[in-house]
Amino acid sequence: MFNEGMLKEGALAGQTIIVTGGGTGLGKAMGTYFLQLGANLVITSRKIEVLEKAAGEMRQQTGGRVLPIACDVRDYAAIEQVIAAAVAEFGRVNGLLNNAAGNFVSPTERLSANAFSTVIDIVLKGTTNFSLAMGKHWIKEKQAGTFLNITTTYAFTGSGYVVPSATAKAGVLALTRSLAVEWAKYQIRTNAIAPGPFPTKGAWSRLLPGKLAKKLDPVQRIPVGRVGEHQELANLAAYLMSDYSAFVNGEVITIDGGEWLKGAGEFNMMEAVSPKMWDMFALMRKKK
Ligand code: HXC
Numbered sequence: 001m002f003n004e005g006m007l008k009e010g011a012l013a014g015q016t017i018i019v020t021g022g023g024t025g026l027g028k029a030m031g032t033y034f035l036q037l038g039a040n041l042v043i044t045s046r047k048i049e050v051l052e053k054a055a056g057e058m059r060q061q062t063g064g065r066v067l068p069i070a071c072d073v074r075d076y077a078a079i080e081q082v083i084a085a086a087v088a089e090f091g092r093v094n095g096l097l098n099n100a101a102g103n104f105v106s107p108t109e110r111l112s113a114n115a116f117s118t119v120i121d122i123v124l125k126g127t128t129n130f131s132l133a134m135g136k137h138w139i140k141e142k143q144a145g146t147f148l149n150i151t152t153t154y155a156f157t158g159s160g161y162v163v164p165s166a167t168a169k170a171g172v173l174a175l176t177r178s179l180a181v182e183w184a185k186y187q188i189r190t191n192a193i194a195p196g197p198f199p200t201k202g203a204w205s206r207l208l209p210g211k212l213a214k215k216l217d218p219v220q221r222i223p224v225g226r227v228g229e230h231q232e233l234a235n236l237a238a239y240l241m242s243d244y245s246a247f248v249n250g251e252v253i254t255i256d257g258g259e260w261l262k263g264a265g266e267f268n269m270m271e272a273v274s275p276k277m278w279d280m281f282a283l284m285r286k287k288k
């Protein structure tokens with residue numbers, strides 16, 4: 001069921017959506033579903049060969065129109081060129097999915113200043129760069145638009161060992177809530193999704209390298225007992241991109257099977273108490 005597309009056929013018909021980091025992982029999954037729903041797609045990232053291969057696969061799978069363009073989100077001028085190329089190809093842009101990210105695990109004290117900045121530059125500055133260029137364009141052209149930003153659940157809580165990413169994603173959340181209010185007057189909506197674990201090569205190879213994936217199996221922390229399926233995330237993203245969510249603005253929707261709350265709730269570790277032990281506690285209480 002959760003592997004099925006959820007929205008009506010044609011829910012994004014005629015819309016053009018730019019997806020940063022759209023050639024791999026979650027960006028590719030969300031973009032493919034946008035195409036299935038009738039959107040035109042622009043996918044960007046640094047590696048044109050990856051983008052072109054992904055675009056070919058997406059066209060074959062959906063019959064949709066996909067424009068792959070190389071663009072480093074740290075380069076504001078290159079972003080302006082992506083927007084111009086998208087307009088030249090499709091006439092206008094309706095939505096931007098800020099999905100590109102960089103991340104790795106490391107004790108913070110082992111990071112160089114450049115390592116810290118690299119993640120901040122891709123995740124936070126990349127998202128602000130693209131949002132600023134896109135927003136200026138929409139405001140100048142008097143066009144409505146929709147931003148969707150991909151953050152993480154540790155944007156709320158912080159997290160050790162991914163401190164540059166946590167710092168940057170928290171900034172993306174603040175950006176989301178700020179622009180949602182300021183730019184609503186221009187008919188620009190801004191929302192975010194905070195995914196929990198959704199296996200991808202890009203994230204798993206960097207965050208759970210070597211034998212860590214087995215040793216620190218994320219499923220152990222997830223109350224629903226499984227990781228996310230890409231289509232589940234794509235369904236949520238398509239809803240937030242579509243006009244069905246026209247009254248949703250400034251929201252961050254968590255999709256993590258209850259993972260972060262399990263870590264947060266003071267007594268959730270009581271999960272480890274067996275029914276037999278609960279019976280014993282009840283007896284002790286009655287005796288008292
Ligand atoms: C410590 C590291 C490092 C590591 C790189 N650096 N990898 N430091 N541990 N594992 C340091 C380098 O030594 C260098 O510092 C600086 O970071 C820049 O490295 P470059 O390789 O030159 O950077 P660049 O080529 O721009 O590549 C960026 C990258 C890379 C972030 C380092 O991993 C990348 O391209 N990632 C893109 C995809 C990605 O990360 N996907 C995962 C997203 S998952 P010095 O000082 O030596 O110059 C996610 C959330 C998941 O975001 C949440 C799961 C629940």
Ligand code: NAP
Pocket residue numbers: 020021022023024025026027044045046047048050071072073074098099100101102122126150151152153194195196197198199200201202203
């Ligand atoms: P991924 O496949 O590694 O995706 C990251 C994408 O960002 C890649 O396509 C990469 O392409 C692009 N990118 C990196 N640096 C860039 C730059 N400087 N300029 C332009 N593009 C750049 O990993 P993923 O798991 O799908 O992650 C997608 C998003 O989901 C990220 O925002 C991530 O933080 C978020 N997320 C993932 C999970 C998860 O469990 N997978 C959980 C929470 C949040 P190039 O290398 O070609 O540039």
